[in-house]
Amino acid sequence: xxxxxxxxxxxxxxxxxxxxxxxxxxxxxxxxxxxxxxxxxxxxxxxxxxxxxxxxxxxxxxxxxxxxxxxxxxxxxxxxxxxxxxxxxxxxxxxxxxxxxxxxxxxxxxxxxxxxxxxxxxxxxxxxxxxxxxxxxxxxxxxxxxxxxxxxxxxxxxxxxxxxxxxxxxxxxxxxxxxxxxxxxxxxxxxxxxxxxxxxxxxxxxxxxxxxxxxxxxxxxxxxxxxxxxxxxx
Amino acid sequence: xxxxxxxxxxxxxxxxxxxxxxxxxxxxxxxxxxxxxxxxxxxxxxxxxxxxxxxxxxxxxxxxxxxxxxxxxxxxxxxxxxxxxxxxxxxxxxxxxxxxxxxxxxxxxxxxxxxxxxxxxxxxxxxxxxxxxxxxxxxxxxxxxxxxxxxxxxxxxxxxxxxxxxxxxxxxxxxxxxxxxxxxxxxxxxxxxxxxxxxxxxxxxxxxxxxxxxxxxxxxxxxxxxxxxxxxxxxxxxxxxxxxxxxxxxxxxxxxxxxxxxxxxxxxxxxxxxxxxxxxxxxxxxxxxxxxxxxxxxxxxxxxxxxxxxxxxxxxxxxxxxxxxxxxxxxxxxxxxxxxxxxxxxxxxxxxxxxxxxxxxxxxxxxxxxxxxxxxxxxxxxxxxxxxxxxxxxxxxxxxxxxx
Numbered sequence: 001x002x003x004x005x006x007x008x009x010x011x012x013x014x015x016x017x018x019x020x021x022x023x024x025x026x027x028x029x030x031x032x033x034x035x036x037x038x039x040x041x042x043x044x045x046x047x048x049x050x051x052x053x054x055x056x057x058x059x060x061x062x063x064x065x066x067x068x069x070x071x072x073x074x075x076x077x078x079x080x081x082x083x084x085x086x087x088x089x090x091x092x093x094x095x096x097x098x099x100x101x102x103x104x105x106x107x108x109x110x111x112x113x114x115x116x117x118x119x120x121x122x123x124x125x126x127x128x129x130x131x132x133x134x135x136x137x138x139x140x141x142x143x144x145x146x147x148x149x150x151x152x153x154x155x156x157x158x159x160x161x162x163x164x165x166x167x168x169x170x171x172x173x174x175x176x177x178x179x180x181x182x183x184x185x186x187x188x189x190x191x192x193x194x195x196x197x198x199x200x201x202x203x204x205x206x207x208x209x210x211x212x213x214x215x216x217x218x219x220x221x222x223x224x225x226x227x228x229x230x231x232x233x234x
Numbered sequence: 235x236x237x238x239x240x241x242x243x244x245x246x247x248x249x250x251x252x253x254x255x256x257x258x259x260x261x262x263x264x265x266x267x268x269x270x271x272x273x274x275x276x277x278x279x280x281x282x283x284x285x286x287x288x289x290x291x292x293x294x295x296x297x298x299x300x301x302x303x304x305x306x307x308x309x310x311x312x313x314x315x316x317x318x319x320x321x322x323x324x325x326x327x328x329x330x331x332x333x334x335x336x337x338x339x340x341x342x343x344x345x346x347x348x349x350x351x352x353x354x355x356x357x358x359x360x361x362x363x364x365x366x367x368x369x370x371x372x373x374x375x376x377x378x379x380x381x382x383x384x385x386x387x388x389x390x391x392x393x394x395x396x397x398x399x400x401x402x403x404x405x406x407x408x409x410x411x412x413x414x415x416x417x418x419x420x421x422x423x424x425x426x427x428x429x430x431x432x433x434x435x436x437x438x439x440x441x442x443x444x445x446x447x448x449x450x451x452x453x454x455x456x457x458x459x460x461x462x463x464x465x466x467x468x469x470x471x472x473x474x475x476x477x478x479x480x481x482x483x484x485x486x487x488x489x490x491x492x493x494x495x496x497x498x499x500x501x502x503x504x505x506x507x508x509x510x511x512x513x514x515x516x517x518x519x520x521x522x523x524x525x526x527x528x529x530x531x532x533x534x535x536x537x538x539x540x541x542x543x544x545x546x547x548x549x550x551x552x553x554x555x556x557x558x559x560x561x562x563x564x565x566x567x568x569x570x571x572x573x574x575x576x577x578x579x580x581x582x583x584x585x586x587x588x589x590x591x592x593x594x595x596x597x598x599x600x601x602x603x604x605x606x607x608x609x610x611x612x613x614x615x616x617x618x619x620x621x622x623x624x625x626x627x628x629x630x631x632x633x634x635x636x637x638x
Contacts, residue, residue: 056635059534061530061534061630061632061635062630062631081538081539082539085533085536085537085538085539085541086536086538087536088533088535088536089535089536089537090536092536094531094534094535096531096635100527100528100530100531100635102238102528102531102532103245104241104242104244104245105237105238105241109237113532113535114535114536117532117535117536117537117541118536161535
């Protein structure tokens with residue numbers, strides 16, 4: 001995907017999402033948002049405010065009912081299913097609230113899976129998987145399956161999986177919600193380090209104040225509308 | 235993908251094992267059934283051709299019942315020379331079949347008289363092996379061999395004389411005394427209760443038909459060549475009132491039995507295939523519902539929908555391969571075991587009325603049919619996966635990720 005000079009990494013324009021099945025309830029009502037490269041941005045808001053819906057639409061997991069999503073200046077919300085898959089495969093990483101590791105694969109195999117989908121050769125995959133696990137402090141847990149790892153460790157593997165293919169944007173939906181506060185704080189430290197040291201852009205959602213305080217920018221949503229956009233000096 | 239697919243197959247070990255076992259034992263049952271039917275048919279053909287019919291016959295074309303030709307070939311020698319010259323023919327012999335009257339001092343009965351060339355007949359058929367008292371026919375004698383039942387009805391014993399009466403060529407009734415030299419017990423009512431065997435020369439003399447016969451029967455080295463040999467001989471004989479035919483045109487009832495059994499087998503195979511397909515469909519549907527969120531994760535990572543479809547098909551293919559391998563192993567072992575030990579089937583009594591038939595079937599593999607069964611089980615496994623696989627491919631990532 002060609003990069004447009006000075007174009008923001010992500011730009012949503014008038015994004016609306018109406019769930020037909022749920023009595024035409026609008027989950028998003030014309031959201032305009034710009035995310036620049038290198039940001040460490042949180043989407044805040046109570047349950048039902050539209051955080052996850054917006055993350056899904058930016059992550060191309062869902063399509064907006066109206067409006068557009070652009071990535072590097074190119075509109076991506078109109079791509080077909082295969083093009084969207086390829087886009088996610090190369091440009092995005094995901095961290096989910098409940099880790100969502102594949103239970104039959106080891107930590108190393110889970111971490112390297114985006115590279116499997118990219119068709120990277122096994123030796124290179126193994127090397128990059130080792131590096132990614134080292135980066136999240138789990139190089140000694142490479143051969144363990146998810147059920148042999150704690151929640152925090154599983155989420156670290158999920159982070160390793162999200163960064164292994166060097167995406168420019170990682171989307172994390174409530175990444176600390178299933179972790180205790182100490183483990184959650186450690187995960188945020190890791191995300192922050194990856195953002196600072198490797199320039200990976202993070203856009204994550206949370207309604208936890210302790211988590212939001214770690215973000216350098218907080219976008220607040222309420223009832224599907226963008227209510228506030230706070231940039232913090234840190 | 236292969237690694238993920240393989241591990242997914244064994245994710246729910248018990249369910250996969252049940253499926254593999256169902257597939258494997260289903261296939262083994264199919265192979266066993268195929269082998270049993272084919273072996274039964276093989277033995278039936280072997281017995282029918284080996285005890286009476288022969289593999290190829292030369293007869294007159296204008297006869298009503300080719301199994302028991304009632305019209306004579308006045309000069310069978312040109313056809314006899316063709317049979318003698320064909321390298322595919324193991325042995326051939328002239329025969330006369332006719333109905334006549336057989337009389338002992340105590341009783342007279344109607345009988346089916348078979349006049350044969352004794353030395354040749356010992357190779358063409360196995361009737362000599364069924365002799366329980368005395369010995370088989372010898373050339374140049376006026377001996378007679380008959381079944382134990384007809385001997386009982388006539389109340390004759392070895393060494394005693396019976397008289398055969400039949401219509402001679404000139405329309406008169408010919409009669410000749412024959413000495414009972416052998417009594418056979420085949421277990422078949424037709425053979426033991428109705429048939430008598432005499433040397434050809436003696437019968438030609440009785441009928442005043444020197445050099446004549448109403449059939450030439452040949453045994454080939456390979457029965458599979460019967461159609462080809464019959465066609466070749468028939469072509470060489472040329473048009474006229476004499477022709478050659480394979481056993482298939484003579485023992486039509488065996489072909490009928492074969493067709494019936496094949497039809498039954500096809501129905502049974504269809505049922506087993508349907509059971510296998512439903513098992514796989516059920517497994518894959520359950521697997522799909524259990525892993526909807528996981529498919530969402532794979533899609534979020536960038537897996538294309540058809541990649542998900544391929545993953546599920548590969549899982550089924552692996553399951554199918556394991557099931558097929560199990561079925562092939564168990565089926566082959568069963569066939570090998572019953573090939574050596576024999577399988578008792580109470581079918582002998584059903585066939586015994588018509589021909590000597592044992593109730594023990596020695597199974598033999600029918601690899602072409604088994605390959606077809608293996609391929610079909612494997613294909614059915616793949617086809618049964620298509621609906622759930624295509625459904626998984628149509629999942630929306632966001633909805634799949636919300637699936638609980």
